[in-house]
Amino acid sequence: MIIPCPLCGTRDQREFTVRGHAVGLDRPEGEVWSDDWHSFIHLRENPAGRTAELWYHGGGCGAWLVVDRDTVTHEVYGARLASEGRA
Numbered sequence: 001m002i003i004p005c006p007l008c009g010t011r012d013q014r015e016f017t018v019r020g021h022a023v024g025l026d027r028p029e030g031e032v033w034s035d036d037w038h039s040f041i042h043l044r045e046n047p048a049g050r051t052a053e054l055w056y057h058g059g060g061c062g063a064w065l066v067v068d069r070d071t072v073t074h075e076v077y078g079a080r081l082a083s084e085g086r087a
């Protein structure tokens with residue numbers, strides 16, 4: 001699978017580490033334990049189909065990316081820097 005890193009160009013997936021569904025961008029506000037924190041930490045989806053995932057480019061620029069891909073077909077539709085937030 002080829003990942004289009006916005007900083008490095010197209011790279012083989014072996015340069016990256018996937019961290020699952022991009023819910024990490026929806027971090028709850030505050031530091032007090034709540035149902036929102038419980039959901040954020042413990043309840044993760046494992047969707048089949050097109051989804052946004054967090055990938056770390058450890059073998060390249062070290063950036064966190066949000067990769068738009070299909071988890072069934074492994075087709076990659078695009079990627080952007082996670083530092084840009086939710087699109």
Ligand SMILES: [Zn+2]
Pocket residue numbers: 005006007008009057060061062063
């Ligand atoms: Zn990169």
